[in-house]
Amino acid sequence: MDLITQFKNYIKQHDLFTQKDKLLLALSGGLDSVVLCELCHRCDFDVEVLHMNFQLREAESERDAAFVEKLAQQYTWPFHLKKTQAAAESERLRKGIQETARLLRYDWFEACRVDIATASGKRTWVLTAHHLDDNIETSVMHFFRGTGIAGLRGMLPVQGNVVRPLLFASRQQLQQFAKEQQLTWVEDSSNLLETYARNYVRHSLLTTAERIYPDLQNRLAGNLARFAETEALYKQAIAWHRKQLVEQKGNEMHLPVLKLKKTIPLQSVLYELLQPYGFQATQLPDVMSLLDAETGRFVASATHRILRNRAWLVVSPTDTIDAVTILIDGPGLYTFPGGELQLTEREYRKEEGLETDATTAILDARKISFPLLLRKWKTADYFYPLGMRKKKKIARFLIDQKKSKIDKEKIWVLEAQHRICWVVGHRIDDRFRVLPATSKVLGLKWKPA
Template sequence: MELLTRFIRHVYEHHLFTKNDRLLLAVSGGVDSVVLGQLCKLAGFDFGVAHCNFQLRGTESDTDELFVKKLAEKWEVPFFTIRFNTREFAAANKLSIQEAARELRYEWFTEIRKKELFDYVLTAHHANDNIETVLMSFFRGTGINGLTGIKETNDLLVRPLLFAKRTELEAFLEAQSLHFVQDASNLKDDYTRNYIRNKLLPQLAAIYPEVEQNLMNNIHRFREVQALYRQSVEHARKKLLVTSGAEVQLPVLLLLKTAAPQTLLLEIIKEYGFSAGQLPEVFALTESEPGRYIASGTHRVIRDRKHLVIAPLPPAVQSRLIIEGPGKFFFSEGRMELRKRKYEGAIPEDPGIAWLDAAAIQFPLILRPWRTGDYFYPLGMTKKKKVARFLIDQKLSATQKEKVWVLEMQQKLPWIVNHRIDNRFRVTTGTKEIVEIKYLR
């Protein structure tokens, strides 16, 4: 029962959840999720089981669903299940099967959590999942952020098994005489993750027997390194950048005197829509004549006499801005500051400040001008309304309407910027964390 002791200690030491919380467990029927359920049962946590039938393996998918249902009955906990036409959804949204399944399940988990008043959603990601994710990130060249692995908590999503290796979960399963179902696709090497799991890591272990533990230790070190890295970048940003209206000026000579000018430049420009692939072109501007520029989807970096000037594209060029997470964002009609924080205090009446329930928000978000055909559910209303009609009711002139932008998430509009939020994203008595967005001209 050593794993149970470590599990309980890990949950409380890292403040993941408590005995007073209701937990919704995502259970596929595989080793990992069965172990998670058994641990929660033995530890005395209050939980329910959610199972997704993606209908990708015919009768096997139905067998898995029945297996998990019986598990829930054995544990004497609530059971929730849903069937998805995953292939149809993937084709309609131009997604891979894996991406489609992920999007479907997490949206459904959020719905069940809210409807049934669960506090957290738990998944059974473990240490080996973390190792595989880091290796994939390393080979893709995602930088230091990709080497910090899977987050243990992400809003109301918790992954409490990241401390344990798969071999430990299997040993616990055997000791508890538990059964599980095997997804045959996990044994194939068709997917990158499966290849790393089934081929690459065993080969590395033959050379470096402690490779798994070493990588787990490295993930912890990289997280601390990232914290120092972010601290250093933020210090340099405050020292170098000068904001003038919607423009940001970066002194070229001071940039070149920093310890890592290219890395620092990338950290600065990526907030304005520039990719790592554009970095060589942007950095080349430090040696170019004044007037040359490189553009992203939303901004330009222009070489001035002594500065690199980051400025929004003209309205005719800028069409949308992808928001991957909290931060500051510039667009043709002003700038926007987005952050997550604990829900406390009175909801502001300023239309330029939006408070949205963080549990309902999934990144990325899209900031764009409104379009004919757009609709939303205005705050306080249960019926949808076309944005065009809403703007008419607000008595906006034709030129004022041209300047209205919206925030889009999965074909929904959480906020008509500087005007009204969507009722489906409002804060409620059950809200614990909010996404606060401020619009500044």
């Protein structure tokens, strides 16, 4: 079967796009993108061309841009060029060149897609020329980095608004087609540098493996297909576990410790639940240790924190303005949905007195051990109001304070080692009051939102 027929069949099999759609070809000028151009031309699709010049290879980058523009002109397709300083952006974002280039590229592709779709009124897709060899390399790289099942199955034909209609074809097939059609393309010299992980996998790792397994490509292509089907079953199982385990409270995910301990397979379920919050597979042992840890222990990613809070693991944003449970790990200023809380630790002298207003509390620092928890009050909560020797449920305390239902919803409490030390803005707990023997105090100042 010739490549054009395979191309048409693949598009139909995966319902990628139709003759009525607008296709934006993301072209580098290399072999695979030139073949994609010719195939789309032969199929008479409505095409526009996108090319991003990262200005990383000086004259060669300019050569590539000029080549792609000329190619678009040959097919009489509109051409869109974006120049950017990828190296400078890499420093600014503190990311590697390859990752930065990918982010810049796809952000621009999507911006173009939205603009062109709006102007044309057509369903619009971004097409990349990734092929079977690329997909195998991606799967192998994910395997060595550490990944879930989604990483092993590689790239999909459609992800969001990006379509990859050449995933069925090997590089050898593309080369044969280009030779038959007398197509010309440009070579990216950086593709030969093994300092890039993908190039090492391509030129060294897979080439060496092929000496042992001559049919390696067919074997790995079969793996990709099986992993894709395995992922479908895997997702069904994860969805079931998610339904059993997750309690979503605002921006927080609450996981019951007892149920987690009985979950099989625990590591895979935890990985899938936590991966969207920036946690890595290498952090799983630390996360699992929280199941037997005391309240206040936590594990953090770049954006979130998993906190052991009594019978729960609470996953919340590290940006406390979005969290419902705030970890207070020492003196300082903490911003939360209820406002700002300033904690200061200082020496205490009896002569200074303890005059406070509703937004201020002074506690005996000897009775406080960090971390503290700042959270919304719960129905079962109780404390010992200042001056009282008997405990009182916070629900009854708020009724006595004649708080409306709306007012009650705004109440926060500060908890120290499972004991509430302050109903924020109302009353401290008598167990934490300043005594004649107190030498150091923890000052709390609340600024309401």
